[in-house]
Amino acid sequence: MERVLDFFLALPPLLVYLVLGLGAALENVIPPIPADTFVLLGGFLAARGGPNPWLVFLATWGANVGSALLVYWLACEHGARLFERGIGRHLLNAHQAERMGRFYARWGVPAIFFARFLPGLRAVVPATAGVIRLGPWRVAPPVALASALWYGAIVWLGVTAGGNLDRIRGWLALVNGGLLLIALVIFAAAGVWWWRTRRLPDPAPGEEAR
Template identity: 40%
Template sequence: MPDLLDALLERLLGLPSSTVYILVGALAALENIFPPVPADTAVGIGAFLSHRGTVVATTVFAVTWASNVTAASLVYLAGRTLGRQFFTGRLGSRLLNPARLERIEQLYRRHGAWGIFLSRFVPGVRAVVPPFAGVARLGVVQSLVPMAVASGIWYGLLTAVIAKSAGRIEDVVRLVGRLNWVTLLVALGAGGAIVLAVRRRRVGDLSK
Protein backbone atom coordinates (compact mmCIF):
# COMPACT_ATOMS: atom_id res chain seq x y z
CA MET A 1 0.00 0.00 0.00
CA PRO A 2 2.72 2.58 0.86
CA ASP A 3 4.49 1.83 -2.44
CA LEU A 4 1.24 2.34 -4.34
CA LEU A 5 0.59 5.64 -2.57
CA ASP A 6 4.15 6.82 -3.20
CA ALA A 7 3.80 5.99 -6.90
CA LEU A 8 0.48 7.87 -7.03
CA LEU A 9 2.05 10.84 -5.27
CA GLU A 10 4.90 10.99 -7.77
CA ARG A 11 2.43 10.99 -10.65
CA LEU A 12 0.35 13.75 -9.10
CA LEU A 13 3.41 15.87 -8.38
CA GLY A 14 4.16 15.82 -12.09
CA LEU A 15 0.74 17.22 -13.02
CA PRO A 16 -0.20 20.90 -13.36
CA SER A 17 -2.17 22.25 -10.41
CA SER A 18 -5.22 22.81 -12.63
CA THR A 19 -5.29 19.10 -13.50
CA VAL A 20 -5.09 18.13 -9.83
CA TYR A 21 -8.01 20.44 -9.03
CA ILE A 22 -10.05 18.93 -11.87
CA LEU A 23 -9.35 15.37 -10.71
CA VAL A 24 -10.23 16.12 -7.09
CA GLY A 25 -13.39 17.98 -8.09
CA ALA A 26 -14.49 15.22 -10.46
CA LEU A 27 -14.11 12.53 -7.79
CA ALA A 28 -15.94 14.66 -5.21
CA ALA A 29 -18.80 15.03 -7.69
CA LEU A 30 -18.87 11.37 -8.73
CA GLU A 31 -19.31 10.24 -5.13
CA ASN A 32 -22.94 11.40 -5.38
CA ILE A 33 -23.50 9.14 -8.38
CA PHE A 34 -21.25 6.15 -7.62
CA PRO A 35 -20.65 5.84 -3.84
CA PRO A 36 -17.59 3.52 -4.04
CA VAL A 37 -15.58 6.37 -5.59
CA PRO A 38 -12.82 7.19 -3.02
CA ALA A 39 -13.63 10.90 -2.95
CA ASP A 40 -12.47 11.46 0.64
CA THR A 41 -9.06 9.95 -0.05
CA ALA A 42 -8.72 11.96 -3.26
CA VAL A 43 -9.52 15.19 -1.41
CA GLY A 44 -7.12 14.19 1.34
CA ILE A 45 -4.32 13.63 -1.16
CA GLY A 46 -5.13 16.98 -2.73
CA ALA A 47 -4.83 18.65 0.68
CA PHE A 48 -1.58 16.77 1.31
CA LEU A 49 -0.13 18.09 -1.95
CA SER A 50 -0.38 21.60 -0.54
CA HIS A 51 2.70 20.68 1.53
CA ARG A 52 4.64 20.33 -1.71
CA GLY A 53 3.40 23.59 -3.17
CA THR A 54 1.59 21.82 -6.02
CA VAL A 55 -1.82 23.14 -4.97
CA VAL A 56 -3.35 25.49 -2.40
CA ALA A 57 -5.38 23.83 0.38
CA THR A 58 -8.12 26.46 0.36
CA THR A 59 -8.57 26.01 -3.39
CA VAL A 60 -8.75 22.23 -2.94
CA PHE A 61 -11.57 22.81 -0.46
CA ALA A 62 -13.40 25.32 -2.68
CA VAL A 63 -13.23 23.07 -5.75
CA THR A 64 -14.28 20.03 -3.73
CA TRP A 65 -17.19 21.77 -2.05
CA ALA A 66 -18.51 23.37 -5.23
CA SER A 67 -18.24 20.11 -7.20
CA ASN A 68 -19.85 18.00 -4.50
CA VAL A 69 -22.75 20.37 -3.86
CA THR A 70 -23.39 20.88 -7.59
CA ALA A 71 -23.51 17.13 -8.22
CA ALA A 72 -25.69 16.53 -5.15
CA SER A 73 -28.09 19.23 -6.34
CA LEU A 74 -28.38 17.67 -9.80
CA VAL A 75 -28.95 14.21 -8.32
CA TYR A 76 -31.61 15.67 -5.99
CA LEU A 77 -33.38 17.32 -8.95
CA ALA A 78 -33.20 14.06 -10.92
CA GLY A 79 -34.76 12.22 -7.99
CA ARG A 80 -37.45 14.88 -7.64
CA THR A 81 -38.44 14.81 -11.31
CA LEU A 82 -37.76 11.22 -12.35
CA GLY A 83 -37.21 9.20 -9.18
CA ARG A 84 -40.76 8.24 -8.31
CA GLN A 85 -41.51 7.32 -11.92
CA PHE A 86 -38.43 5.08 -11.96
CA PHE A 87 -39.05 3.35 -8.62
CA THR A 88 -42.70 2.68 -9.40
CA GLY A 89 -41.75 1.18 -12.76
CA ARG A 90 -40.90 -2.45 -13.47
CA LEU A 91 -37.13 -2.23 -12.91
CA GLY A 92 -37.23 0.24 -10.04
CA SER A 93 -39.84 -1.71 -8.08
CA ARG A 94 -37.57 -4.74 -8.23
CA LEU A 95 -34.70 -2.74 -6.78
CA LEU A 96 -36.88 -1.15 -4.10
CA ASN A 97 -40.35 -2.50 -3.40
CA PRO A 98 -43.20 0.02 -2.96
CA ALA A 99 -43.54 -0.58 0.79
CA ARG A 100 -39.87 0.16 1.43
CA LEU A 101 -39.98 3.19 -0.84
CA GLU A 102 -42.93 4.54 1.14
CA ARG A 103 -41.05 3.90 4.39
CA ILE A 104 -38.01 5.82 3.13
CA GLU A 105 -40.19 8.73 2.04
CA GLN A 106 -41.85 8.83 5.48
CA LEU A 107 -38.45 8.91 7.20
CA TYR A 108 -37.27 11.79 5.04
CA ARG A 109 -40.45 13.78 5.65
CA ARG A 110 -40.35 13.10 9.38
CA HIS A 111 -36.72 14.06 9.98
CA GLY A 112 -36.45 16.71 7.26
CA ALA A 113 -33.47 19.05 7.16
CA TRP A 114 -31.83 17.69 10.33
CA GLY A 115 -31.97 14.15 9.00
CA ILE A 116 -30.42 15.23 5.71
CA PHE A 117 -27.72 17.25 7.47
CA LEU A 118 -26.64 14.43 9.81
CA SER A 119 -26.89 11.72 7.14
CA ARG A 120 -24.38 13.57 4.97
CA PHE A 121 -21.72 12.80 7.59
CA VAL A 122 -22.28 9.04 7.44
CA PRO A 123 -19.89 7.21 5.06
CA GLY A 124 -21.72 5.17 2.44
CA VAL A 125 -25.04 6.83 3.29
CA ARG A 126 -24.27 10.39 2.24
CA ALA A 127 -24.41 9.49 -1.45
CA VAL A 128 -28.01 8.20 -1.31
CA VAL A 129 -29.34 11.23 0.57
CA PRO A 130 -29.83 13.58 -2.44
CA PRO A 131 -31.82 11.24 -4.71
CA PHE A 132 -34.20 10.06 -2.00
CA ALA A 133 -34.71 13.60 -0.71
CA GLY A 134 -35.84 14.32 -4.25
CA VAL A 135 -38.03 11.23 -4.48
CA ALA A 136 -39.67 12.24 -1.18
CA ARG A 137 -40.23 15.65 -2.80
CA LEU A 138 -38.75 17.60 0.08
CA GLY A 139 -38.39 21.30 -0.68
CA VAL A 140 -35.36 22.62 -2.54
CA VAL A 141 -34.21 24.84 0.34
CA GLN A 142 -35.01 22.20 2.95
CA SER A 143 -32.86 19.70 1.05
CA LEU A 144 -30.00 21.60 -0.55
CA VAL A 145 -29.11 23.97 2.30
CA PRO A 146 -28.34 21.20 4.85
CA MET A 147 -26.52 19.23 2.14
CA ALA A 148 -24.34 22.22 1.31
CA VAL A 149 -23.63 23.07 4.96
CA ALA A 150 -22.76 19.47 5.85
CA SER A 151 -20.54 19.16 2.78
CA GLY A 152 -18.75 22.39 3.68
CA ILE A 153 -18.13 21.27 7.26
CA TRP A 154 -16.94 17.80 6.26
CA TYR A 155 -14.62 18.78 3.43
CA GLY A 156 -13.40 21.85 5.31
CA LEU A 157 -12.48 19.68 8.29
CA LEU A 158 -10.91 17.02 6.10
CA THR A 159 -8.83 19.51 4.13
CA ALA A 160 -7.69 21.47 7.20
CA VAL A 161 -6.70 18.45 9.29
CA ILE A 162 -4.75 16.74 6.52
CA ALA A 163 -3.09 19.92 5.28
CA LYS A 164 -1.82 20.58 8.82
CA SER A 165 -1.26 17.09 10.22
CA ALA A 166 -0.31 14.69 7.41
CA GLY A 167 3.47 14.45 7.29
CA ARG A 168 3.53 11.45 4.95
CA ILE A 169 1.27 10.22 2.20
CA GLU A 170 0.42 7.17 4.33
CA ASP A 171 -1.03 9.50 6.96
CA VAL A 172 -3.76 10.57 4.54
CA VAL A 173 -5.56 7.21 4.52
CA ARG A 174 -5.23 6.90 8.30
CA LEU A 175 -6.59 10.40 8.97
CA VAL A 176 -9.45 10.00 6.49
CA GLY A 177 -10.48 6.79 8.26
CA ARG A 178 -10.31 8.39 11.70
CA LEU A 179 -12.26 11.46 10.64
CA ASN A 180 -14.96 9.30 9.08
CA TRP A 181 -15.35 7.38 12.34
CA VAL A 182 -15.39 10.56 14.43
CA THR A 183 -18.02 12.27 12.28
CA LEU A 184 -20.08 9.05 12.16
CA LEU A 185 -20.14 8.82 15.96
CA VAL A 186 -20.93 12.53 16.34
CA ALA A 187 -23.74 12.29 13.77
CA LEU A 188 -25.23 9.23 15.46
CA GLY A 189 -24.98 10.89 18.86
CA ALA A 190 -26.58 14.09 17.62
CA GLY A 191 -29.30 12.15 15.84
CA GLY A 192 -30.06 10.18 18.99
CA ALA A 193 -30.21 13.37 21.04
CA ILE A 194 -32.62 14.99 18.59
CA VAL A 195 -34.91 11.94 18.53
CA LEU A 196 -34.89 11.82 22.34
CA ALA A 197 -35.68 15.54 22.61
CA VAL A 198 -38.58 15.22 20.14
CA ARG A 199 -40.03 12.24 22.02
CA ARG A 200 -39.81 14.06 25.35
CA ARG A 201 -41.56 17.07 23.86
CA ARG A 202 -44.35 14.88 22.50
CA VAL A 203 -44.78 13.16 25.87
CA GLY A 204 -44.89 16.58 27.55
CA ASP A 205 -47.53 17.82 25.10
CA LEU A 206 -49.68 14.73 25.67
CA SER A 207 -49.49 15.09 29.45
CA LYS A 208 -50.83 18.66 29.37
Protein backbone atom coordinates in the same frame (compact mmCIF):
# COMPACT_ATOMS: atom_id res chain seq x y z
CA MET B 1 2.08 7.29 -2.10
CA GLU B 2 5.14 9.45 -2.71
CA ARG B 3 5.07 8.58 -6.40
CA VAL B 4 1.40 9.56 -6.59
CA LEU B 5 2.15 12.92 -4.97
CA ASP B 6 5.10 13.55 -7.28
CA PHE B 7 2.93 12.69 -10.30
CA PHE B 8 0.24 15.18 -9.34
CA LEU B 9 2.74 17.88 -8.40
CA ALA B 10 4.12 17.67 -11.94
CA LEU B 11 0.69 18.37 -13.48
CA PRO B 12 -0.64 21.84 -14.32
CA PRO B 13 -2.59 23.22 -11.32
CA LEU B 14 -5.84 23.54 -13.28
CA LEU B 15 -5.70 19.86 -14.22
CA VAL B 16 -5.09 18.93 -10.58
CA TYR B 17 -8.19 20.85 -9.49
CA LEU B 18 -10.24 19.18 -12.23
CA VAL B 19 -9.11 15.67 -11.24
CA LEU B 20 -9.74 16.32 -7.55
CA GLY B 21 -13.16 17.80 -8.28
CA LEU B 22 -14.14 14.92 -10.57
CA GLY B 23 -13.07 12.38 -7.97
CA ALA B 24 -15.10 14.13 -5.28
CA ALA B 25 -18.15 14.36 -7.55
CA LEU B 26 -18.18 10.68 -8.54
CA GLU B 27 -19.03 9.52 -5.02
CA ASN B 28 -22.65 10.63 -5.46
CA VAL B 29 -22.96 8.55 -8.63
CA ILE B 30 -20.70 5.61 -7.72
CA PRO B 31 -20.74 5.39 -3.88
CA PRO B 32 -17.75 2.99 -3.58
CA ILE B 33 -15.51 5.79 -4.92
CA PRO B 34 -14.61 7.71 -1.72
CA ALA B 35 -14.52 11.47 -2.15
CA ASP B 36 -12.48 11.71 1.07
CA THR B 37 -9.47 10.19 -0.69
CA PHE B 38 -9.37 12.96 -3.29
CA VAL B 39 -9.94 15.67 -0.69
CA LEU B 40 -7.11 14.34 1.48
CA LEU B 41 -4.87 14.01 -1.57
CA GLY B 42 -5.48 17.68 -2.33
CA GLY B 43 -4.49 18.60 1.22
CA PHE B 44 -1.28 16.56 0.94
CA LEU B 45 -0.44 18.24 -2.36
CA ALA B 46 -1.05 21.68 -0.87
CA ALA B 47 1.31 20.83 2.00
CA ARG B 48 4.01 20.06 -0.58
CA GLY B 49 3.68 23.49 -2.18
CA GLY B 50 1.29 22.36 -4.90
CA PRO B 51 -2.29 23.58 -5.32
CA ASN B 52 -3.77 26.29 -3.12
CA PRO B 53 -5.60 24.66 -0.16
CA TRP B 54 -8.56 27.04 -0.48
CA LEU B 55 -8.95 26.15 -4.14
CA VAL B 56 -8.63 22.46 -3.28
CA PHE B 57 -11.48 22.89 -0.82
CA LEU B 58 -13.63 24.85 -3.28
CA ALA B 59 -12.98 22.39 -6.13
CA THR B 60 -13.82 19.27 -4.11
CA TRP B 61 -16.65 20.78 -2.07
CA GLY B 62 -18.28 22.48 -5.05
CA ALA B 63 -18.04 19.39 -7.26
CA ASN B 64 -19.38 17.05 -4.58
CA VAL B 65 -22.28 19.28 -3.59
CA GLY B 66 -23.05 19.98 -7.25
CA SER B 67 -23.21 16.28 -8.14
CA ALA B 68 -25.33 15.53 -5.04
CA LEU B 69 -27.84 18.19 -6.06
CA LEU B 70 -27.79 16.91 -9.65
CA VAL B 71 -28.72 13.44 -8.38
CA TYR B 72 -31.44 15.04 -6.24
CA TRP B 73 -32.83 16.94 -9.25
CA LEU B 74 -32.82 13.83 -11.46
CA ALA B 75 -34.62 11.90 -8.72
CA CYS B 76 -37.19 14.70 -8.44
CA GLU B 77 -37.81 14.62 -12.18
CA HIS B 78 -37.74 10.89 -12.87
CA GLY B 79 -37.52 8.98 -9.57
CA ALA B 80 -41.22 8.62 -8.82
CA ARG B 81 -41.95 7.17 -12.29
CA LEU B 82 -39.32 4.48 -11.79
CA PHE B 83 -41.31 3.09 -8.88
CA GLU B 84 -44.69 3.17 -10.62
CA ARG B 85 -44.08 0.27 -13.00
CA GLY B 86 -41.95 -2.78 -13.63
CA ILE B 87 -39.55 -3.93 -10.95
CA GLY B 88 -39.69 -0.49 -9.36
CA ARG B 89 -43.20 -1.23 -8.05
CA HIS B 90 -41.73 -4.04 -5.96
CA LEU B 91 -38.90 -1.89 -4.58
CA LEU B 92 -41.00 0.96 -3.22
CA ASN B 93 -44.78 0.98 -3.04
CA ALA B 94 -47.05 3.97 -2.52
CA HIS B 95 -47.49 3.23 1.17
CA GLN B 96 -43.73 3.17 1.73
CA ALA B 97 -43.23 6.37 -0.27
CA GLU B 98 -45.92 8.08 1.80
CA ARG B 99 -44.23 7.05 5.05
CA MET B 100 -40.87 8.22 3.74
CA GLY B 101 -42.46 11.54 2.90
CA ARG B 102 -43.76 11.90 6.46
CA PHE B 103 -40.30 11.10 7.84
CA TYR B 104 -38.58 13.66 5.62
CA ALA B 105 -41.27 16.25 6.38
CA ARG B 106 -40.40 15.96 10.07
CA TRP B 107 -36.71 15.06 10.13
CA GLY B 108 -35.49 15.85 6.62
CA VAL B 109 -33.02 18.66 7.32
CA PRO B 110 -31.18 17.09 10.31
CA ALA B 111 -31.34 13.61 8.72
CA ILE B 112 -29.73 14.85 5.51
CA PHE B 113 -27.12 16.85 7.45
CA PHE B 114 -25.92 13.95 9.60
CA ALA B 115 -26.19 11.40 6.76
CA ARG B 116 -23.68 13.43 4.73
CA PHE B 117 -20.98 12.39 7.21
CA LEU B 118 -21.67 8.67 6.74
CA PRO B 119 -19.96 6.72 3.91
CA GLY B 120 -22.40 5.18 1.44
CA LEU B 121 -25.42 6.76 3.08
CA ARG B 122 -24.30 10.24 2.03
CA ALA B 123 -24.80 9.29 -1.61
CA VAL B 124 -28.24 7.72 -1.06
CA VAL B 125 -29.96 10.51 0.85
CA PRO B 126 -30.12 13.13 -1.96
CA ALA B 127 -31.70 10.53 -4.26
CA THR B 128 -34.34 9.45 -1.75
CA ALA B 129 -35.10 13.09 -0.92
CA GLY B 130 -35.64 13.66 -4.63
CA VAL B 131 -37.91 10.65 -5.05
CA ILE B 132 -40.31 11.96 -2.41
CA ARG B 133 -39.84 15.49 -3.83
CA LEU B 134 -38.57 17.19 -0.70
CA GLY B 135 -38.19 20.91 -1.38
CA PRO B 136 -34.76 22.09 -2.59
CA TRP B 137 -34.39 24.58 0.26
CA ARG B 138 -34.62 21.66 2.68
CA VAL B 139 -32.01 19.66 0.79
CA ALA B 140 -29.33 22.03 -0.51
CA PRO B 141 -28.41 23.83 2.78
CA PRO B 142 -27.75 20.70 4.90
CA VAL B 143 -25.89 19.02 2.01
CA ALA B 144 -23.70 22.09 1.46
CA LEU B 145 -23.04 22.76 5.16
CA ALA B 146 -22.20 19.17 6.13
CA SER B 147 -19.90 18.77 3.12
CA ALA B 148 -18.18 22.08 3.89
CA LEU B 149 -17.45 21.05 7.47
CA TRP B 150 -16.23 17.57 6.55
CA TYR B 151 -14.12 18.44 3.53
CA GLY B 152 -12.78 21.57 5.20
CA ALA B 153 -11.56 19.44 8.10
CA ILE B 154 -9.96 16.89 5.77
CA VAL B 155 -8.14 19.55 3.73
CA TRP B 156 -6.92 21.16 6.94
CA LEU B 157 -5.62 17.80 8.19
CA GLY B 158 -3.84 17.13 4.92
CA VAL B 159 -2.19 20.56 4.94
CA THR B 160 -1.18 20.72 8.60
CA ALA B 161 -0.03 17.11 8.93
CA GLY B 162 1.08 16.48 5.36
CA GLY B 163 4.50 15.35 6.53
CA ASN B 164 3.04 12.27 8.20
CA LEU B 165 1.02 10.71 5.40
CA ASP B 166 0.69 7.20 6.76
CA ARG B 167 -0.50 8.36 10.18
CA ILE B 168 -3.16 10.69 8.74
CA ARG B 169 -4.36 8.06 6.25
CA GLY B 170 -4.60 5.52 9.06
CA TRP B 171 -6.51 7.95 11.28
CA LEU B 172 -8.94 8.82 8.50
CA ALA B 173 -9.45 5.14 7.70
CA LEU B 174 -10.24 4.49 11.38
CA VAL B 175 -12.75 7.36 11.52
CA ASN B 176 -14.39 6.31 8.26
CA GLY B 177 -14.54 2.74 9.51
CA GLY B 178 -16.52 3.87 12.55
CA LEU B 179 -18.80 6.03 10.42
CA LEU B 180 -19.28 3.15 7.98
CA LEU B 181 -20.35 0.91 10.87
CA ILE B 182 -22.99 3.48 11.84
CA ALA B 183 -24.12 3.67 8.21
CA LEU B 184 -24.42 -0.13 8.01
CA VAL B 185 -26.60 -0.17 11.13
CA ILE B 186 -28.86 2.46 9.53
CA PHE B 187 -28.95 0.50 6.26
CA ALA B 188 -29.88 -2.65 8.20
CA ALA B 189 -32.66 -0.82 10.04
CA ALA B 190 -33.93 0.56 6.73
CA GLY B 191 -33.87 -2.95 5.27
CA VAL B 192 -35.94 -4.29 8.15
CA TRP B 193 -38.40 -1.41 7.73
CA TRP B 194 -38.66 -2.08 3.98
CA TRP B 195 -39.26 -5.81 4.52
CA ARG B 196 -41.95 -5.22 7.14
CA THR B 197 -43.82 -2.60 5.11
CA ARG B 198 -43.46 -3.86 1.54
CA ARG B 199 -46.45 -6.22 1.71
CA LEU B 200 -48.86 -3.62 3.02
CA PRO B 201 -51.41 -2.90 0.26
CA ASP B 202 -51.48 0.44 -1.51
CA PRO B 203 -54.52 2.48 -0.46
CA ALA B 204 -57.47 2.16 -2.81
CA PRO B 205 -58.65 5.34 -4.57
CA GLY B 206 -61.81 5.47 -2.45
CA GLU B 207 -59.77 5.13 0.74
CA GLU B 208 -57.41 7.96 -0.23
CA ALA B 209 -60.38 10.29 -0.60
CA ARG B 210 -61.63 9.63 2.93
